[in-house]
Amino acid sequence: MLFRLGYRNLLRNKRRTLLTMGAMTTATSLVILMLGINEGMFWDMIEGATELYHGHAKVTASGYLDDRKIQLTIPQDHPAASEARSTSSGVAPRLKGFALLSFGDGQDMESQPAELFGIDPAQERLVTILHTKVVDGDFLSGARSRDVVIGRGLARRLNASVGGELAAMGMAADGSIAQEMFRIAGVIDTGDPARDALLAVVSLETLQRFLVLEGQVHEFAVRLDRPLASTEWAATMAERFPDTDIVPWQKVLPVIAQYLDIWDEAQLIMSLIFYFAVILVTANTMTMSFFERIREFAVMGAIGLRPARLSRLIILEGAILSTVAAVIGGVLGASLSIYLFYNHIDLSGSMSTISWGGTTMQPRLRSYPTAQNILLPVGLILVLGIVVSFFPAFRLRRLRPVQALSEV
Amino acid sequence: MKRWYVLLALLLPGTAVGQALDAEQLVREIETQYQGQTSHGVATMKIVTADWNRELRLELWGQDRDRFLARILEPKKEAGITTLKVDEQIWNYLPKIDRVMKVPSALMGDGWMGSHYTNDDLVKEAKIDQLYDFSVGFQGETTAVIIARPKPEAAVVWGKLMYVADYRKRIPLRVDYFDEDGELVRRMTFDRVEPVNGRLIPLLSRIEPVDDPGEYTEFVYETLEMGISLPGDIFTLRSLRGR
Numbered sequence: 001m002l003f004r005l006g007y008r009n010l011l012r013n014k015r016r017t018l019l020t021m022g023a024m025t026t027a028t029s030l031v032i033l034m035l036g037i038n039e040g041m042f043w044d045m046i047e048g049a050t051e052l053y054h055g056h057a058k059v060t061a062s063g064y065l066d067d068r069k070i071q072l073t074i075p076q077d078h079p080a081a082s083e084a085r086s087t088s089s090g091v092a093p094r095l096k097g098f099a100l101l102s103f104g105d106g107q108d109m110e111s112q113p114a115e116l117f118g119i120d121p122a123q124e125r126l127v128t129i130l131h132t133k134v135v136d137g138d139f140l141s142g143a144r145s146r147d148v149v150i151g152r153g154l155a156r157r158l159n160a161s162v163g164g165e166l167a168a169m170g171m172a173a174d175g176s177i178a179q180e181m182f183r184i185a186g187v188i189d190t191g192d193p194a195r196d197a198l199l200a201v202v203s204l205e206t207l208q209r210f211l212v213l214e215g216q217v218h219e220f221a222v223r224l225d226r227p228l229a230s231t232e233w234a235a236t237m238a239e240r241f242p243d244t245d246i247v248p249w250q251k252v253l254p255v256i257a258q259y260l261d262i263w264d265e266a267q268l269i270m271s272l273i274f275y276f277a278v279i280l281v282t283a284n285t286m287t288m289s290f291f292e293r294i295r296e297f298a299v300m301g302a303i304g305l306r307p308a309r310l311s312r313l314i315i316l317e318g319a320i321l322s323t324v325a326a327v328i329g330g331v332l333g334a335s336l337s338i339y340l341f342y343n344h345i346d347l348s349g350s351m352s353t354i355s356w357g358g359t360t361m362q363p364r365l366r367s368y369p370t371a372q373n374i375l376l377p378v379g380l381i382l383v384l385g386i387v388v389s390f391f392p393a394f395r396l397r398r399l400r401p402v403q404a405l406s407e408v
Numbered sequence: 409m410k411r412w413y414v415l416l417a418l419l420l421p422g423t424a425v426g427q428a429l430d431a432e433q434l435v436r437e438i439e440t441q442y443q444g445q446t447s448h449g450v451a452t453m454k455i456v457t458a459d460w461n462r463e464l465r466l467e468l469w470g471q472d473r474d475r476f477l478a479r480i481l482e483p484k485k486e487a488g489i490t491t492l493k494v495d496e497q498i499w500n501y502l503p504k505i506d507r508v509m510k511v512p513s514a515l516m517g518d519g520w521m522g523s524h525y526t527n528d529d530l531v532k533e534a535k536i537d538q539l540y541d542f543s544v545g546f547q548g549e550t551t552a553v554i555i556a557r558p559k560p561e562a563a564v565v566w567g568k569l570m571y572v573a574d575y576r577k578r579i580p581l582r583v584d585y586f587d588e589d590g591e592l593v594r595r596m597t598f599d600r601v602e603p604v605n606g607r608l609i610p611l612l613s614r615i616e617p618v619d620d621p622g623e624y625t626e627f628v629y630e631t632l633e634m635g636i637s638l639p640g641d642i643f644t645l646r647s648l649r650g651r
Contacts, residue, residue: 071459102509111512167507169500175460175522177486179502 002309006317016292020285021325024381027278028329029336031377034274036337036367038267039228042260043368046227049256050249052190055092055127055221056230058252059084059237060245064218065252070097070173073216080241081220087233090126090223094119095204097211099170099178101150103160110158114150114200116170118207127223130188130201137162137186145203147185151196155187162186166200172212180210275380282381283388286318290392297396298404311393315386322385330378337374340367431542431554435571438580439536441609442632446471449632450481455523455625464521475643476530480521491520492648496531501648508649517565524594524615524625528565539564550576566593577601577608592618605634 010017050056058065059080064072074080076093085091095118102111121140125131131139140147148166150158160166166182182202190196208214224230230248238246250257300310345365442449447470454463465482476493480486488503498511516528540556547553556569567588572581583596594617598610611629641647 069459100509100511100515102507105508109508109510111510113512113515167502167505167509169502169509171519171522173459175455175457175462176483177480177489177502177521179489179504179507181505181507 002313002316003320006313006320009313010317010320013289016289017321020282020289021321021328023281023285024322024325024385025329025332027282028326028377028381029333031271031275031278031380032330032333032369032374033336033340033367035271035373035377036333036340036369037365038264038271039368039370039373040340040366042264042267043227044364044366045260045263046249049253049260050227051129052133052192053128053130053195054249054252055090056224056227057084057088057222057234057237057246057248059091059220059222059241060218060247062243062245065245065247068096070211070213070218073173073213073218074244076215076217078220078241078244080237080244080246083240084220084222084237087237088222088224090123092119092124092127092221092223093204093217094124094219094221095207095211095213095217097170097207099168099200099210101154101158101182101200102167102169103158103164108159110160112154112157113198114154114168115198116168116207116210117199117201118204119201120204124221127221130190133188133190134186135189137184139186139188140201140203141185142203145185146180146182146206147203148182149186149188149201150184151199152187152189153193153197154200155184157197160184168200168210170210172210174212176212178210178212180206182206279384279388282384283391286321286385286388287392290314290395294399294404297399298401301396301399301401302405307397307399310396310399314393314396315389318385318389319382322382325385326378326381329381330374333377334369334374337367337369340365341369429544429547429552429575431544431552432537434552434573434575434578435540435542435554435556436537437578438571438573440473441579441607442470442629445635446638447632447634448636448638450630451627451632452630453521453523453625453627457623458620462522469638469642471638471643473535477643477648489521490648491530492643492645493530494643498527498530499645499648506649508645523627524617524623525627538562540569545570547575550574551581579608579610594618600628604632607634 046056059074059078061072061074073095081091081093097116097118099114099116100111101114102109104110119130119140121131121142134149135152137149140149150160150166155161158166162184164184166184168178168180168182170178172178182200188196188199188201190199202210204217208216224233227249231250234246234248234251238244297310301307305313346363347365348363350363447468449468451466451468452463453466455461462483464480464486467479467481469477474493474495477490479490480488488501490501492499492501498516499508500511501508511527516531517526519525520527520530536556539562540558543555543557545553545555552573552575554571554573556571558564558566566585567590568586570584570586572583573579574581579601580598582598584592585594585596587593594615596613596615598613600612601608601610603609609629609632611632612626614624614626616624639647
């Protein structure tokens, strides 16, 4: 009976109900969208920091990340790699070494130190976007070719171009002198001049032979389906393979991780401020409608509705109102958020890529909806609708119908 | 020469000899002892590091103070790899890929052929007297300690060198290398003194980095001859490649 009464009450003044519900619905969907966009930007920034080179997590020999000694390798067929493969969207084996590269001969010869970066192109493609950064020529094609893709800065210093031959001399892991001839397949521009001045990407097998490290790698770079959960993933893996170091990108790029933490916190505070505004608006609308209806309540009291039941009626109305608003707002917010997940809003017309704290902010609006980001605002508006109606409900207990009727 | 010293020692016993000690001349002789006018020899270089040990056999040629050629004879995998030094420049020849590579200045501090000797050692030893000021720190019966400090404008990596030498035999016993903060960084010791072409030469030298205890490079001449005639074009890029 009470439910029907409340339901009818709400329908009676459609304009007022729609106004209150509209405020709640809009607020809910906007908060969902805002949290989604925050997460989307956060995700974009993580990608910006990791997609080029590091990946979301790394599996290395114990101590390699601190020492970087060429001898600190793990076997290419280490069980941690196959385990990582089954729980992620890509695992790329890598080997690194230093060499002196030289181009040309005789008087025109240029020699430069370089970091040889040995990769398996097919697997690297699943983890990083290095292959998309080629500005001249092609990326590596096979796992065993003699091709090399060099950074733009290195190409300039060597005065070398695509098709040329590069001689490499280095020290292998056993101390012997390594020598190899490479063919320049392409030139790459990663956007980081310091890296481009040193980077020489070669095939994994060729580098393994060069460094006398057959079957060995220095690290596996891992691309996760959910980069925001990298810490948990790494912790679970590290427990299973104690003979290796398994770290999330936050450990590899601590400064960027810290920057992003600060950013995330700032966004959280912004969300809270936004939420506070929503609470004020909703509470205001509901309180106003309560005062507007005080005569109505007085009449109901006068014809015999007990104050306790009247309070319950008010709370029930609030609950109905907030439930409908939560459902509509939730669906609306989630759909907007999901829409923005698949369809980015391109902002490149009005802003360019921003480099910030070692990562980049893409000129686009993208949302990353998570269950938490949708359910949290929905839950909050449910609670809010009921809590806000408690306030008038308590006032009604002290309502004197005669006074109330004469007041207006 | 030696007889002259004995005579001098008899005439002026004790510390009086100290007045005659030319620190710069002594260091110059020590630093260029293996080169002579011309030299040719075969040596083994044993390198011990925390990660690997290896032994190289090398054939070496030298002329005056600024020309030097070294070719790996063994191990087989690296045989034919050759280093040429002319004045302050160093080239390496890599036979497997038939290329000559010049060592850029940025890598002069790196180890030569993976040893604890740096490329810089090859270049700078020839002109040590131009880069450092010398003073006698101590002088005994036969032993002298020479302190070398870099000249203000000299571009060198060391903050101080300390030579311990037998100044009568004109041979080094030990060289200590200090960094700019005065910390001992590495120590070079000498042994197996033998006469070569009328001079006394330590055929063994050993270098130990202080920061990596247990690591060292030991360089031992199997044969060494001096004052011989060498082909005129031996210290050229063509010969580096062609031999």
